[in-house]
Amino acid sequence: MRRRIGYVLAVVALVLGGAVVTGVMTPSIAAADECYTWNRVLQRGMSGSDVRELQIRVAGWVASGENLAIDGEYGPATEAAVKRFQSGYGLTPDGVAGTQTFNKIYELQDADCTPIHFDHSEFNYNCGARNYEGGKVPAATARENMRRVMWQLEALRHKLGDRPLVVTSGFRSVSCNASVGGSSTSLHMYGQAADLGLSSGPSQCQMWNGGKSAGFEELLGPGYPGHNDHVHVGNKASRFWSAPNC
Numbered sequence: 440m441r442r443r444i445g446y447v448l449a450v451v452a453l454v455l456g457g458a459v460v461t462g463v464m465t466p467s468i469a470a471a472d473e474c475y476t477w478n479r480v481l482q483r484g485m486s487g488s489d490v491r492e493l494q495i496r497v498a499g500w501v502a503s504g505e506n507l508a509i510d511g512e513y514g515p516a517t518e519a520a521v522k523r524f525q526s527g528y529g530l531t532p533d534g535v536a537g538t539q540t541f542n543k544i545y546e547l548q549d550a551d552c553t554p555i556h557f558d559h560s561e562f563n564y565n566c567g568a569r570n571y572e573g574g575k576v577p578a579a580t581a582r583e584n585m586r587r588v589m590w591q592l593e594a595l596r597h598k599l600g601d602r603p604l605v606v607t608s609g610f611r612s613v614s615c616n617a618s619v620g621g622s623s624t625s626l627h628m629y630g631q632a633a634d635l636g637l638s639s640g641p642s643q644c645q646m647w648n649g650g651k652s653a654g655f656e657e658l659l660g661p662g663y664p665g666h667n668d669h670v671h672v673g674n675k676a677s678r679f680w681s682a683p684n685c
């Protein structure tokens with residue numbers, strides 16, 4: 440919201456100044472839709488890259504145990520996720536992605552297409568390398584996988600009362616993963632997982648339980664070996680949820 444107000448003030452200032460000059464706005468006050476703009480209303484039965492971009496934004500609004508396919512096809516699962524997103528933000532839950540839905544998404548996204556409460560810098564520490572290099576997939580793939588995780592976390596954050604989720608680990612290269620004692624099959628090496636620390640607003644069990652309906656098929660929490668000081672959330676094809684103390 441602060442960002443949008445800043446943008447409006449910048450425009451007003453330019454207009455009052457009597458001249459519209461392009462290229463003077465800094466990235467911090469850029470239009471919220473600088474990242475991506477949808478040019479048509481989307482609904483069930485449609486397909487395309489614009490559907491895919493929508494699916495990434497609503498991937499955290501699934502039913503418990505569901506993992507939304509990011510396939511560019513606006514099917515029943517996408518429609519249901521859009522309805523939950525709309526309900527979650529107080530919009531009319533009609534399952535059709537039009538102006539209201541896109542405007543809400545524009546409010547929620549930064550210029551680099553990450554959600555407003557999360558940033559790549561929180562996920563690419565990578566043992567100090569500050570990049571997505573050296574994992575099990577190309578860096579661009581890891582970065583894109585991480586963006587999807589961020590949108591799921593944005594949904595989780597909102598559903599848990601808009602309290603901060605503190606990321607203690609995101610992407611890890613193969614060597615970084617080994618050095619911190621990660622599993623040899625860790626999703627962190629694919630950019631498909633994140634760890635949420637104890638300084639987060641919600642409790643460990645709130646985050647672990649909430650992750651079930653945020654599209655995470657891998658959820659590890661208190662009582663699972665090595666997970667008493669964080670909750671691990673990840674995207675994978677088969678489900679593995681464990682937190683004996685929740």
Ligand SMILES: [Zn+2]
Nearest residue numbers: 632633634671
């Ligand atoms: Zn983890």
